[in-house]
Each structure stands twice: as structure tokens, then as C-alpha cells.
Amino acid sequence: xxxxxxxxxxxxxxxxxxxxxxxxxxxxxxxxxxxxxxxxxxxxxxxxxxxxxxxxxxxxxxxxxxxxxxxxxxxxxxxxxxxxxxxxxxxxxxxxxxxxx
Amino acid sequence: xxxxxxxxxxxxxxxxxxxxxxxxxxxxxxxxxxxxxxxxxxxxxxxxxxxxxxxxxxxxxxxxxxxxxxxxxxxxxxxxxxxxxxxxxxxxxxxxxxxxxxxxxxxxxxxxxxxxxxxxxxxxxxxxxxxxxxxxxxxxxxxxxxxxxxxxxxxxxxxxxxxxxxxxxxxxxx
Numbered sequence: 682x683x684x685x686x687x688x689x690x691x692x693x694x695x696x697x698x699x700x701x702x703x704x705x706x707x708x709x710x711x712x713x714x715x716x717x718x719x720x721x722x723x724x725x726x727x728x729x730x731x732x733x734x735x736x737x738x739x740x741x742x743x744x745x746x747x748x749x750x751x752x753x754x755x756x757x758x759x760x761x762x763x764x765x766x767x768x769x770x771x772x773x774x775x776x777x778x779x780x781x782x
Numbered sequence: 783x784x785x786x787x788x789x790x791x792x793x794x795x796x797x798x799x800x801x802x803x804x805x806x807x808x809x810x811x812x813x814x815x816x817x818x819x820x821x822x823x824x825x826x827x828x829x830x831x832x833x834x835x836x837x838x839x840x841x842x843x844x845x846x847x848x849x850x851x852x853x854x855x856x857x858x859x860x861x862x863x864x865x866x867x868x869x870x871x872x873x874x875x876x877x878x879x880x881x882x883x884x885x886x887x888x889x890x891x892x893x894x895x896x897x898x899x900x901x902x903x904x905x906x907x908x909x910x911x912x913x914x915x916x917x918x919x920x921x922x923x924x925x926x927x928x929x930x931x932x933x934x935x936x937x938x939x940x941x942x943x944x945x946x947x948x949x950x951x952x953x954x955x956x
Binding site: 683684686687688689690691692694695696697698699700701702703705706707709711712714715716718719722725726729730732733734735736737738739741742744745746748749750751752753754755756757759760761762763764766772775 | 785786789793796797800801803804809812813816819820823826827829830831832834835838839842843846847850851854855857858872875876879880882883884886887890891894895899901902903904905906907908911916919920923924928931935938939941942943945946947949950
């Protein structure tokens with residue numbers, strides 16, 4: 682007995698939702714970056730599911746590229762957080778409003 | 783049977799840990815929950831016959847990216863920062879965010895359940911993939927059909943390295 686692939690898509694959707702809520706709810710810049718990683722992972726799961734559904738390898742190649750982008754994003758994002766902490770000694774995104782009019 | 787059991791167990795662990803990432807107060811606990819989320823995802827990839835992606839998931843995400851996260855959390859000495867729950871300037875933000883999050887999940891769920899999965903099937907059935915080998919297939923496609931995006935990815939990583947270096951250096955001087 683195999684699992685219907687729709688279940689995987691629902692799982693992916695719930696993971697994406699949790700990530701999106703995390704970005705909106707939390708104020709800690711590090712946790713916001715982690716929530717973004719959650720959303721990227723949800724998209725990866727959807728890609729692999731559709732790759733299985735269509736019996737094609739293209740989805741898995743795309744996951745490979747998404748991982749590349751996620752690694753680059755994490756590196757640059759964390760560098761920004763470190764630079765921000767050095768300058769303003771906070772990573773609470775509510776306190777970082779120097780670019781707000 | 784075993785497959786369904788693995789799916790249910792790993793899916794439950796994944797969702798619970800993803801909730802832990804968002805709702806834990808201490809960022810280090812969030813990071814550990816995120817590692818478990820990614821390992822569970824790797825198991826799901828194996829269930830979907832994507833072994834190479836599963837291994838890369840554990841190595842790149844649970845290994846490299848999370849080490850980076852934990853390193854930065856340790857570097858920034860989190861004890862001083864964790865006052866974020868105190869003053870809440872946007873009063874109804876959390877409730878509204880959770881409400882619209884549930885709405886988003888409902889929309890995704892309805893669309894997924896209503897839509898019929900169809901479309902032309904490709905040439906790589908699970909039998910054929912296991913015959914050739916998943917990793918060999920990914921490698922073959924990566925260096926033939928997808929050679930141009932592959933090279934672009936190298937430029938992207940290079941730019942990200944330089945960007946991160948410059949950002950961190952500037953922060954140190956000032």
C-alpha cells in the first residue's frame with residue numbers, strides 16, 4: 682500500500698504555513714531566518730512530490746538549485762545579522778527601524 | 783504498510799518540530815528543532831525515491847547550514863537579546879498572523895484536495911531510476927541538460943561568499 686501523493690502536498694502546505702506564521706510572529710531575526718528555511722524546505726518537498734508524480738527527474742534537479750540558493754541566503758542573512766548586532770547590539774527586528782522614513 | 787507508518791510518524795515529528803521552531807523562546811532550541819525537521823524531511827525524500835536529495839538534505843541543511851546558524855547564535859550571546867516578548871508594539875499582530883496562517887493553510891488544503899494530479903508522465907519510473915541509480919541520473923542531468931544553471935549556481939555561491947565576507951568585515955570595524 683502506497684501513500685497518495687496528495688498527503689505529501691498537504692504536509693508541504695502545512696510546513697509552509699508554519700514557516701510563514703513564524704516570519705510574521707517572531708521578532709528575533711535569527712528565528713525569522715530559520716522560518717524562511719522552513720518555507721524553502723516545504724517547497725522542496727512539493728518539488729520532490731511532483732517529480733515522483735510525473736516520473737521525471739527535473740523536480741529533483743530544482744531541489745538541488747533551491748538548496749544552493751538557501752545556503753547562499755543563509756550565509757548572507759547571517760552576515761547581515763552579525764553586522765547589525767555589531768552596530769546596534771540588538772537583533773530584535775522591531776528595534777531596527779533606521780530605514781523607516 | 784511500513785511506508786505508511788513511516789510517513790505518518792515522520793510527518794507528525796516534522797510538523798511538531800516545525801511548530802517548535804516557531805514557538806520556542808530560546809533560539810538554540812529553535813535551531814535543534816529545525817535540525818530534526820530536516821532529518822524527518824530526508825526520510826520523506828527516501829520514501830519518494832529521491833535518495834540523493836535525502837543525503838544532500840542531511841549534509842547541506844542539517845550539516846552545513848545549521849552549523850552556521852548555531853555558530854551565529856553562540857557568537858551573539860543570546861541571553862542579552864531575549865527580551866523580545868516584553869514590549870509588544872504591534873498588539874494584534876500575533877493573533878492576526880495565526881488567523882491568516884490558518885486561512886492560508888485552508889486555501890492550500892482545498893486547492894490540493896480539489897485538484898486532480900495529471901499531466902504527461904516522464905520517462906523515469908521508479909524501476910528505471912533504481913536500475914540506473916538515482917545519483918547517477920541526477921549527475922547526468924546536471925552535467926548535460928542543466929549545465930548552464932549549474933554554472934550560474936557557482937557564480938551565485940561565489941557572490942554570496944564575497945557578500946558575507948564584506949558584510950561581516952564592515953560590522954567589525956565600526
